[in-house]
Amino acid sequence: MGLTFGLMAAGLIVIYAIGPQRANFMNSLYGTDFSSNYFFLHQLVAVVVAVAAFAAGYVLPYATYRKYAKIMMLGAIILNAFLGLLAAMHGWQSWGIVKCELGACRWLNLGPLGFQPAEALKLALIFYLPSLVMKHKKEGTLGKKEFFIPYVIVMGLSLLFSVVLQKDMGTGVVIGAIGIAILWMSGIEWWKFVGVLLLVLVGGILMIISSPHRMERLMTYSGEGDSDASYHIDNAMLAIGTGGMFGVGIGNSVQATGYLPESINDSVFAVMGETFGFVGLMVVLAAFMLLLFSLIKTAENVEQEYALVVTGVMAWIGAHVVVNVAAMVGLIPLTGITLPLLSYGGTSMMFSAFALGLAMQISRLTGRETEPIERRQTWKEVSKRRMERSRA
Amino acid sequence: MQKRVWLFRAGFILAMLLIAGRLFRIQILQHDSWIAKAEEMHIVQSKIPATRGEIYMLENDEPVAVVLNQSSWTVVIDPQTANPEKTEKIVGELVKEQMVAKWSDIFANRNLRYYVAARNVTRDVAKKIREEELTGVYLIEGNSRVYPEGETGSTMLGFVNAEGEGQYGIEGALNEELAGKDGLLKTVTDVNNVALSIGDDNVRVPAEDGKNIVLTVDRGLERKIENGIRDYLKEKSATHASALVMDPRTGRVLAMATVPTYDATNYARVEDGSVYVNPVTEVAYEPASICKTFAFAAAIEEGKMTPETTYYNPGYFTIDSQKIENAYKGQLGEITMQTALNYSLNTGSMTALMLLGGSTQEITAKARETLYNYYYERFGLGKYTGIELYESPGTLVGPHDEVYGLNAFYANMTFGQNLQLSMIQVAAAFSSVVNGGNYYRPTIVAGEVTKDGEFVRSEQEGPVRRTISEETSATMRRMLYGTRNSRRLYGIDKTGYYIGGKTGTAQTIIDGAYSFDETVASYIGYGGTEGELPEYVIMVKIWEKGQKIEGEKDAMPLFDKLSNLTIDYLKIRPKGV
Numbered sequence A: 001m002g003l004t005f006g007l008m009a010a011g012l013i014v015i016y017a018i019g020p021q022r023a024n025f026m027n028s029l030y031g032t033d034f035s036s037n038y039f040f041l042h043q044l045v046a047v048v049v050a051v052a053a054f055a056a057g058y059v060l061p062y063a064t065y066r067k068y069a070k071i072m073m074l075g076a077i078i079l080n081a082f083l084g085l086l087a088a089m090h091g092w093q094s095w096g097i098v099k100c101e102l103g104a105c106r107w108l109n110l111g112p113l114g115f116q117p118a119e120a121l122k123l124a125l126i127f128y129l130p131s132l133v134m135k136h137k138k139e140g141t142l143g144k145k146e147f148f149i150p151y152v153i154v155m156g157l158s159l160l161f162s163v164v165l166q167k168d169m170g171t172g173v174v175i176g177a178i179g180i181a182i183l184w185m186s187g188i189e190w191w192k193f194v195g196v197l198l199l200v201l202v203g204g205i206l207m208i209i210s211s212p213h214r215m216e217r218l219m220t221y222s223g224e225g226d227s228d229a230s231y232h233i234d235n236a237m238l239a240i241g242t243g244g245m246f247g248v249g250i251g252n253s254v255q256a257t258g259y260l261p262e263s264i265n266d267s268v269f270a271v272m273g274e275t276f277g278f279v280g281l282m283v284v285l286a287a288f289m290l291l292l293f294s295l296i297k298t299a300e301n302v303e304q305e306y307a308l309v310v311t312g313v314m315a316w317i318g319a320h321v322v323v324n325v326a327a328m329v330g331l332i333p334l335t336g337i338t339l340p341l342l343s344y345g346g347t348s349m350m351f352s353a354f355a356l357g358l359a360m361q362i363s364r365l366t367g368r369e370t371e372p373i374e375r376r377q378t379w380k381e382v383s384k385r386r387m388e389r390s391r392a
Numbered sequence B: 001m002q003k004r005v006w007l008f009r010a011g012f013i014l015a016m017l018l019i020a021g022r023l024f025r026i027q028i029l030q031h032d033s034w035i036a037k038a039e040e041m042h043i044v045q046s047k048i049p050a051t052r053g054e055i056y057m058l059e060n061d062e063p064v065a066v067v068l069n070q071s072s073w074t075v076v077i078d079p080q081t082a083n084p085e086k087t088e089k090i091v092g093e094l095v096k097e098q099m100v101a102k103w104s105d106i107f108a109n110r111n112l113r114y115y116v117a118a119r120n121v122t123r124d125v126a127k128k129i130r131e132e133e134l135t136g137v138y139l140i141e142g143n144s145r146v147y148p149e150g151e152t153g154s155t156m157l158g159f160v161n162a163e164g165e166g167q168y169g170i171e172g173a174l175n176e177e178l179a180g181k182d183g184l185l186k187t188v189t190d191v192n193n194v195a196l197s198i199g200d201d202n203v204r205v206p207a208e209d210g211k212n213i214v215l216t217v218d219r220g221l222e223r224k225i226e227n228g229i230r231d232y233l234k235e236k237s238a239t240h241a242s243a244l245v246m247d248p249r250t251g252r253v254l255a256m257a258t259v260p261t262y263d264a265t266n267y268a269r270v271e272d273g274s275v276y277v278n279p280v281t282e283v284a285y286e287p288a289s290i291c292k293t294f295a296f297a298a299a300i301e302e303g304k305m306t307p308e309t310t311y312y313n314p315g316y317f318t319i320d321s322q323k324i325e326n327a328y329k330g331q332l333g334e335i336t337m338q339t340a341l342n343y344s345l346n347t348g349s350m351t352a353l354m355l356l357g358g359s360t361q362e363i364t365a366k367a368r369e370t371l372y373n374y375y376y377e378r379f380g381l382g383k384y385t386g387i388e389l390y391e392s393p394g395t396l397v398g399p400h401d402e403v404y405g406l407n408a409f410y411a412n413m414t415f416g417q418n419l420q421l422s423m424i425q426v427a428a429a430f431s432s433v434v435n436g437g438n439y440y441r442p443t444i445v446a447g448e449v450t451k452d453g454e455f456v457r458s459e460q461e462g463p464v465r466r467t468i469s470e471e472t473s474a475t476m477r478r479m480l481y482g483t484r485n486s487r488r489l490y491g492i493d494k495t496g497y498y499i500g501g502k503t504g505t506a507q508t509i510i511d512g513a514y515s516f517d518e519t520v521a522s523y524i525g526y527g528g529t530e531g532e533l534p535e536y537v538i539m540v541k542i543w544e545k546g547q548k549i550e551g552e553k554d555a556m557p558l559f560d561k562l563s564n565l566t567i568d569y570l571k572i573r574p575k576g577v
Helices: A002-030 A038-059 A062-067 A069-089 A117-139 A145-165 A169-185 A190-210 A212-221 A228-243 A268-301 A304-328 A346-365 A379-391 B003-029 B031-042 B084-094 B123-132 B169-173 B175-179 B219-234 B264-269 B288-301 B337-342 B346-356 B365-378 B406-414 B423-434 B470-488 B551-570
Strands: A098-101 A104-110 A113-115 B043-048 B055-059 B062-077 B115-121 B137-146 B183-188 B203-205 B212-218 B240-247 B252-259 B310-313 B316-319 B322-325 B333-336 B445-449 B455-457 B500-510 B513-527 B536-543
Touching: A002 A038, A002 A268, A002 A346, A038 A346, A062 A069, A062 A117, A062 A304, A062 A346, A069 A098, A069 A104, A069 A117, A069 A145, A104 A117, A117 A145, A117 A169, A117 A304, A117 A346, A145 A169, A145 A190, A169 A190, A169 A304, A169 B003, A228 A268, A228 A304, A228 B003, A228 B031, A268 A304, A268 A346, A268 B003, A304 A346, A304 B003, B003 B031, B031 B043, B055 B219, B062 B084, B062 B123, B084 B123, B115 B123, B115 B137, B123 B137, B137 B264, B169 B175, B212 B219, B219 B240, B219 B252, B219 B551, B240 B423, B240 B551, B288 B337, B288 B346, B288 B365, B288 B406, B288 B423, B288 B470, B288 B500, B288 B513, B310 B337, B310 B346, B316 B346, B316 B406, B322 B346, B322 B406, B333 B337, B337 B346, B337 B470, B346 B365, B346 B406, B365 B406, B423 B470, B423 B513, B423 B536, B470 B500, B470 B513, B500 B551, B513 B551, B536 B551
Parallel strands: B055 B212
Antiparallel strands: A098 A104, A104 A113, B043 B183, B055 B062, B062 B115, B062 B137, B183 B203, B212 B252, B212 B445, B240 B252, B240 B536, B310 B333, B316 B322, B445 B455, B500 B513, B513 B536
């Protein structure tokens, strides 16, 4: 818990430091009128919301989610289908509540808050996949076609929405990671697991080849492209490189003044590298490692269904961290996903915090719950009992 | 217990090791090269342009601007986005004179993004173009030179080219002073080149504006002299003439005029680039018999002769087996040196040279050495005078140079041939001959006008050296007076003034050989109130391709005219008034 809040606080500091430059840059480039505290205040609100989300994830008993896992999965799929439908009807242009950027329609505009339906997909998978695994394990059909049919349909649809319709390879990787990690932990035979893995890899390669946009990013990575993506990575590495051992100090990032795209969201790691240097980045990475290892430890020690949920959370956060950071240092192609808890932006932080809250709740169950999961109480039952008790 | 979590632990550790290694490489090992790259990208060095100094002439001893700055605009077209028909119609209509490119050329390559279509566009026209809001048409503000005096003095003043560099004349020679020093702004900027306060390497060196230079040239006299030449040339077949008016008491140039002039605003439109060259300082030529003045002055100063010294004039001398004749065929027999000067007899000046060596028959080494000493060391002929303009040093053969017929060379040098001198050298030397023997460095800069508009005068330099004694100088004035008046009948000049001078006619050297059909004519003279030291020295030169222009017939009347103009303009009073 301390780690989670610590990372969020670090993100807040960085946004505080570079927010004024960002506002300045946006104002001069687009003639907008952001105040210098705009980004910091927004991030502050996002952090408050995220803390609330963490609390919610921690407090609401897992059994409640378990009960509605299927419905949530269905809802998430419908929501994403709805987004795709609306976008397709309008030629992949922003329209109404649909927000598109460069032909990628990933956002629903709900009042002041932009919302990415793909985040709902990730969350729903964390509840749905464990329940699917447990059901088939109980019925003895795990690893058989009765299990694989719904698994492939759900994963296929999720990847279709994220990668093909929303053109978001980064989210696709995260969804894939969640699905694969849970599958591994389900305990199926290893050769079946390897088979699925190969299938996903082939599918991924086909998707890359089929899209010129992704092809370009790959070319950029291999040093042959010359495009916005290459500009992005060059400037990210420049920011990190100029940071040196101890960084240039808070508020002295030059790369954040417009050279580095997405300086406060996807590229925040690079700006932190410039600001805090190698030492600072090591601290940040160590914090993430501690967070991930505590999730792994939880997964190791709880009952399998809990373990699967925590594995999902761990895969989610871990994939975000690895894919984001590796791209920033030029190890893998750029995909455009956030660094959990640190990047500017409400949706991502809120969902990550909620997932971590849930994992926290599960970790506290370790070794203390003896009842079978099926008989444990949902939130409704708990509150009902509490009310009865208070009446009495 | 879930055993399979080992894979996640292994996976994350591997990923983190890779990332940490990569970070170590980027941040620690490659740190310096990234810093260098960042500086290249972040630091913008921009020039703070210095304002070019203005040029003033004097009028009633007060500075009057003759070269000013004004804002002007350059029209730049982006051929890729501009509409060819619309742009040509609207911009072409507004900008006519100032176009520097053809419309067909501008739109010949539509891949270009930048084409300078017009320069020196005025404020009004720039405003009209801006109001049209044309796509792909940009206006860049800059400075251009304005010449309120029109073409007056153009050859002396020079011009400023499109790159802002002074060329020729004062603009060229004093470019460094006029241009000033551009300032430097070195700063870390954001991606839009807006300066940031980040970093401690920011540098700001303010521009040092150029000096406003005040010339010694009198604006009114300059105009009068130039117009005088122009009027005079109307009656003549020649089209080229230069005149230099100096104050022999100070070395200051009062007027330096050359016709034809050119329009410095549209300097590129001249048909013949030779008009840029200032014949007064940059062209060395043979001033011919004018140099007899210097040979005679040397012989008198050395005590070897007086104006009354006689010699036998056979009409020619044979030196180094070359027959050197007089141009004037009369006055044979025993004559005085004054007569020799009056009729510009070459035998007279050759005799003066022989006398310098203590002989009357031959040119000795001592004669050559003495003449060279006077010409080069004392009169400063054949070397830079130090005036604040581009100069030609000219050429003068040394007394022991290994040339074929050295004595013939020296014989020729006494009447101004076989040497190359600029007008400014001759006028500065002549000034010392008539002013009492003091050589002043010729100068054209009187001082500067400060930013507050105050005229700060340069200190008047004293004489550089003595060339001849006061007595010799007085004798030379009398001789030159006699020469002028013997040839022009007494009374041609207004009474009460004392004016003397000497003609010179030289064959033009074309491709290294003397031409028989082309001559260049010069006249130099001094003038002032009778009984007082001269107040002005005027030298004129007239030339024209393929024509025989003569000193007495062509150059002297121009001097007469300019001399009278000068007396009137400078309000020099006649004797007794």
